[in-house]
Amino acid sequence: MKRSFVIENLGCAHCAAKMERSVSALPGVNSCSVNFLTSKMTIDADDDKMDDIFASAAKIVKKFEPNAALKA
Amino acid sequence: MKKQIIRIAAALILFIPAILMRSDPDLYIFSLVLFIASYMIAGFDVLAGAVRSAAGGDIFGENLLMSIATVGAFLIGEFPEGVAVMLFFRVGEMFEDLAVSRSRRSISALMDIRPDKANLLLSGEISEVPAEDVSPGDVIVIRPGEKVPLDAVVIRGASSVDTSALTGESIPRDVSSGSEVLSGFINMTGVIEARVTKPFGETTASRILDLVENSASKKSKAESFITRFSRYYTPSVVAAAILIAFVPPVLFGFSGFSVWAYRALSFLVVSCPCALVISVPLAFFGGIGAGARLGILFKGGVYIESLSHTETAVFDKTGTLTSGEFSVRDILPQGGIDKDELLRLVALCESCSSHPISLSIRAHAGSISGSVSDIEEIPGFGVCATIDGVRVFAGNLKLMQRLSVHVPERSFPGTVVHACADGRYLGCIVVTDNIKPGARAALEDLRSLGVKRTVMLTGDVASSARDVSQDIGISEVFSSLLPDEKTEMLDTLLASPGRKGSLVYIGDGINDAPSLAISDVGVAIGAVSSAAAIEASDVVIMSDDISKVPSALRLSKRTVRIARENIVFALFVKISILILCAFGFASMWAAVFADVGVAVIAILNSLRALDHKKY
Numbered sequence: 001m002k003r004s005f006v007i008e009n010l011g012c013a014h015c016a017a018k019m020e021r022s023v024s025a026l027p028g029v030n031s032c033s034v035n036f037l038t039s040k041m042t043i044d045a046d047d048d049k050m051d052d053i054f055a056s057a058a059k060i061v062k063k064f065e066p067n068a069a070l071k072a
Numbered sequence: 073m074k075k076q077i078i079r080i081a082a083a084l085i086l087f088i089p090a091i092l093m094r095s096d097p098d099l100y101i102f103s104l105v106l107f108i109a110s111y112m113i114a115g116f117d118v119l120a121g122a123v124r125s126a127a128g129g130d131i132f133g134e135n136l137l138m139s140i141a142t143v144g145a146f147l148i149g150e151f152p153e154g155v156a157v158m159l160f161f162r163v164g165e166m167f168e169d170l171a172v173s174r175s176r177r178s179i180s181a182l183m184d185i186r187p188d189k190a191n192l193l194l195s196g197e198i199s200e201v202p203a204e205d206v207s208p209g210d211v212i213v214i215r216p217g218e219k220v221p222l223d224a225v226v227i228r229g230a231s232s233v234d235t236s237a238l239t240g241e242s243i244p245r246d247v248s249s250g251s252e253v254l255s256g257f258i259n260m261t262g263v264i265e266a267r268v269t270k271p272f273g274e275t276t277a278s279r280i281l282d283l284v285e286n287s288a289s290k291k292s293k294a295e296s297f298i299t300r301f302s303r304y305y306t307p308s309v310v311a312a313a314i315l316i317a318f319v320p321p322v323l324f325g326f327s328g329f330s331v332w333a334y335r336a337l338s339f340l341v342v343s344c345p346c347a348l349v350i351s352v353p354l355a356f357f358g359g360i361g362a363g364a365r366l367g368i369l370f371k372g373g374v375y376i377e378s379l380s381h382t383e384t385a386v387f388d389k390t391g392t393l394t395s396g397e398f399s400v401r402d403i404l405p406q407g408g409i410d411k412d413e414l415l416r417l418v419a420l421c422e423s424c425s426s427h428p429i430s431l432s433i434r435a436h437a438g439s440i441s442g443s444v445s446d447i448e449e450i451p452g453f454g455v456c457a458t459i460d461g462v463r464v465f466a467g468n469l470k471l472m473q474r475l476s477v478h479v480p481e482r483s484f485p486g487t488v489v490h491a492c493a494d495g496r497y498l499g500c501i502v503v504t505d506n507i508k509p510g511a512r513a514a515l516e517d518l519r520s521l522g523v524k525r526t527v528m529l530t531g532d533v534a535s536s537a538r539d540v541s542q543d544i545g546i547s548e549v550f551s552s553l554l555p556d557e558k559t560e561m562l563d564t565l566l567a568s569p570g571r572k573g574s575l576v577y578i579g580d581g582i583n584d585a586p587s588l589a590i591s592d593v594g595v596a597i598g599a600v601s602s603a604a605a606i607e608a609s610d611v612v613i614m615s616d617d618i619s620k621v622p623s624a625l626r627l628s629k630r631t632v633r634i635a636r637e638n639i640v641f642a643l644f645v646k647i648s649i650l651i652l653c654a655f656g657f658a659s660m661w662a663a664v665f666a667d668v669g670v671a672v673i674a675i676l677n678s679l680r681a682l683d684h685k686k687y
Binding site for chain 2: 014035036039062
């Protein structure tokens with residue numbers, strides 16, 4: 001299932017690209033796309049794994065852009 | 073924003089005296105202190121961010137590389153450079169943030185077509201509620217000046233609405249009881265009450281917004297190139313920096329280490345591909361947003377790219393180039409009756425048929441009299457009826473042949489309805505499909521934009537097709553095609569030898585799905601609410617206006633050009649500065665410009681793609 005999240009304070013497009021790649025590589029994630037211009041991250045993954053994936057994705061966001069935060 | 077300005081100002085205030093004090097040997101220590109203080113104010117966040125991202129495993133983050141570059145500058149004794157670069161970097165970052173938020177705001181303003189409140193009419197009381205809470209069947213009130221929040225059908229009142237947000241049409245549309253109003257229309261003159269037909273998430277405006285947002289994932293080749301490029305760019309530049317720092321000193325002696333170190337540190341400053349990574353997607357997203365405002369929905373940047381080098385344009389005829397409504401062109405009686413009589417007889421015959429041709433004949437005839445009975449439809453041939461006691465037949469040539477009625481040899485421009493009674497030929501009525509106004513200009517426009525081949529595919533007869541194509545100026549016509557044959561024809565065109573540009577198919581969507589799917593770019597025209605057409609096509613034109621096709625082509629060419637300008641500019645400047653830095657002809661200051669200055673310029677250039685008035 002696809003779910004969209006907002007990334008607050010997303011300022012660096014390069015970082016957005018890195019986030020997209022890292023989250024796509026997470027187990028259980030079918031695909032991930034980050035739209036830098038709308039500050040949205042869309043993750044396509046199994047429903048039951050979504051909570052764990054969200055937690056991992058939030059950490060990934062922090063890793064590449066410490067000032068940004070992934071919001072549910 | 074304010075914090076950034078205060079920080080930069082504070083750092084500057086300490087920096088300037090530090091530079092002045094530097095030359096005085098007595099004050100040298102103080103200048104160092106000021107430099108460090110200034111640096112910490114300007115760069116603390118960057119350093120903190122560097123530590124965090126490095127700890128998380130990201131060694132190619134901009135913060136880390138910038139920190140290494142500036143701290144490195146300090147270590148080789150270049151205090152002013154270190155602080156200046158950090159200051160410059162923060163200033164540039166601030167401008168970059170400004171440019172990005174300006175872009176984001178422009179895009180959301182462009183897409184602000186859907187209000188989120190509705191005036192719900194319940195038991196005579198109007199209350200303002202979130203549009204999401206309104207269900208189909210509820211009645212809403214839209215006052216003059218308000219935007220229509222949901223798709224609905226007018227049940228009371230009359231007004232003019234501005235449809236430009238959805239269709240790009242500047243001419244207002246009149247609506248009254250029974251008319252459909254869509255979310256995103258702006259009500260202009262009168263108050264209207266309307267019954268909601270779709271929930272908030274499924275309204276036309278919502279679907280458009282979803283489409284625009286999702287379009288970012290259908291990346292153009294340019295965007296994919298940038299993504300791949302940026303993966304290799306930063307590590308390569310960092311690797312080059314390490315080589316520059318350590319290889320020449322080994323070869324030429326360690327005394328020159330600080331010179332080479334300085335050059336290597338400059339490299340680190342240019343290592344972020346931000347200019348490209350932001351500006352290219354921004355150009356395409358801007359193009360998509362601008363298109364949406366014109367009533368042209370691109371489903372992805374990749375289609376903007378494909379459309380920009382269109383070489384072949386293939387058109388469906390009925391409904392695309394023509395309005396789909398027929399009109400009587402000629403009445404040619406024979407056998408002793410006059411025009412009015414022929415018209416009367418045929419119109420009476422067709423009185424129960426709903427075929428567009430019948431409708432046009434009846435419309436032309438107006439109010440007629442006669443006793444009609446035993447009306448019979450003969451599918452594929454025509455109709456017959458008993459009029460004033462006589463059995464009259466009206467239909468195509470096949471019908472006349474079946475009745476062994478002799479029809480004089482003639483070629484007619486358009487579709488012909490023959491009539492006969494008692495085995496005697498009565499004459500025929502010629503109807504033609506109305507060509508859309510502006511079709512001719514649109515075709516001319518397309519040719520001037522580089523479209524070399526224009527083709528029309530139609531199931532209609534050759535004479536009718538030729539009529540239209542000659543009037544509009546389409547070079548190749550293939551008529552009398554069955555639906556399968558249309559797709560086969562398209563396959564043949566796609567496989568044409570020497571074909572370099574894109575093949576674009578333009579149709580009205582209803583039975584064009586396979587054609588729309590196999591062409592390089594499928595454009596559905598006039599499909600405002602048809603979900604099926606929106607599904608099958610790559611570009612949706614939200615009105616019947618065929619002049620939007622050349623507009624779309626112009627938009628795509630300009631957008632691609634803007635993206636290309638940015639790529640060439642950014643790459644050229646960055647690589648030039650890298651080379652100059654490597655040989656010592658450029659300082660770290662130039663490097664900072666190559667990094668942030670280029671980014672800001674590229675982003676501002678991409679904003680031009682949002683301008684929808686140019687098409």
